[in-house]
Amino acid sequence: MAGSSLPRRALGRTLRNYRTRAGYKQSDAGAVLETSPQSVSRMEDGQRIKISTAQIKVLLDFYGMSEPNSERDEILSLWAEVRRHDQIAKAQGTGRGWWRSYSDQLDGHFDHYLSLEAAANRLTSHQLSLIPGLLQTTEYRRGLIQASELDLSAVNIERRLEFAARRRARLDEDDFWLDALLSEAVLRHHPGGPSVMADQLRWLAEVSEHMSVTVRVVPFNVDVNSGLLFHSFTLLEFPPVTSRSVEPPVVYLEGYEGALYLDQADSITRFRRAITSIERVALSENASRDLVWRIAKECTG
Template sequence: MAIGSTLPRRALGRRLRELRFESKKSQLAAGLAIEVSKQGIGRLEEGQPVRISTAQFRDLLEFYGADGEARDEVLGLLQEVKAAKGDPSRGWWRAYADVVNPHFDHFMSLEQACSRMTAFQLTLLPGLLQAPAYRRWIVTTTDPAMPSADVERQLELTARRQRRIGEAANFSLNVVLSEAVLRHQVGGPETMRDQLEHLVSVSKLPNVSLRVIPFGATPHLGLVVQSFTLFEFPPLRAGRPPEPPVAFVEGFTGALFLEDDKTIARHREAAAGVREVALREDDTRSLVQKIVEEDSA
């Protein structure tokens, strides 16, 4: 199962954080012990890439007083991170780093590694459901000065991301939309008509669930919750529990990746709440088709 380096890195960071807590060491003390900044230790524990040699990892484990079993576990995870990093089939999206937001590399690592992706959207469709003309309007509106060649690369990136829906046997996409997403004239009537027809087609795939909250729905949690994406992951190894979920919230000028248990629980609660008031999948397709026909009249 190609899960990329995200899951081993997160497991490695989580285990190192546990060992540091057990040894009652601070991030500053750990960093000083191996000549790395406090911020570097923080990024390491969060599962972010940090340049630390194997020798430094061994020194860190010694500083924490880790026993032989813990050492073997951490060094094994480190080897998994290195093996995943060296596989050219993983991290293919990094070739587009110059035309996307700085946080996008981490988002793509999560998107490619997850087994279940749940998205709640208030105004725009998630990237995995965007048709080319719809995506083009978003890109050119967000950055009007973007060269046409880079716009085309953005569209190419989106198309490559969308292959996962049809190709990955261990991936499911669950999307709940406000009816407003269907009504906004993104790119104009023709673009939206094509987009809605694309939605009807994609929603019929066996691993895609698309549901819409109609304007007439009863009051629900989605009215006070921002758009968000919840990533859920398979176990890193057979017989082990699944890797912890991650919630993603994006703003106009930045993004947040949230992992603490209480925050994840709130997002799970929100996802369940919006599903309760959303139309069933068949009724959703009927509503989308109705809007297409209204716009064509």
């Protein structure tokens, strides 16, 4: 889904549902649109393809949604939102996503994640070992980069740090919220050394006073909770696309060799339950901030 926008993703998902309900294959839809099944697949995955309003209407007729029809109106409303979104992106020069200029520095799967992160208005990040990417200081990030890629050139290191700094700008947006649920282990690791970690922890404590960022720590001495059964993950939630269309959340799990994206309702339910369980044993925001400050002082001796 690289290059997808939230309205385009909602449109594709809805069209897929209606095609499946009508009993047609992607090749059938492709024949109607005079395009390939691969193009239909890309459209349903939320990717950009060349298609007109007239073709959308022909496709809806084919799916049995002739006028007047509320479902047809929903699709056309989504399509209008896609076109509006594209026009704004073109005017702002952001149509391809600002991070694409750093594609040579990113893992292939991360483009998909960044598209979702750019569209999300709320992230809940549960981390077992590292500070979430959006909350990492420059020197903390430098320590991680140098530890993972020993032969990376100084130029490429600086490009990655520049990318991380641009990504952090999301924290300044009024309509964006980040909830971080951190194992105490996250605060005890020292990428870059104790002084770097002390600065990272001080900044984490300061940013947690930001109205759009909450940080809660799960201390080592709490009772067993279901969060221990889950690896690090991020739940991304999205604003309504239109008055009648709400885009479902996505859970992102990153591994060393790739990533997994889950949006099935039962998966989302399991991860929401895990979040509730973790929140039940996590320290309050104020107690978490006190712990972060205390460990920062320990790092400086």
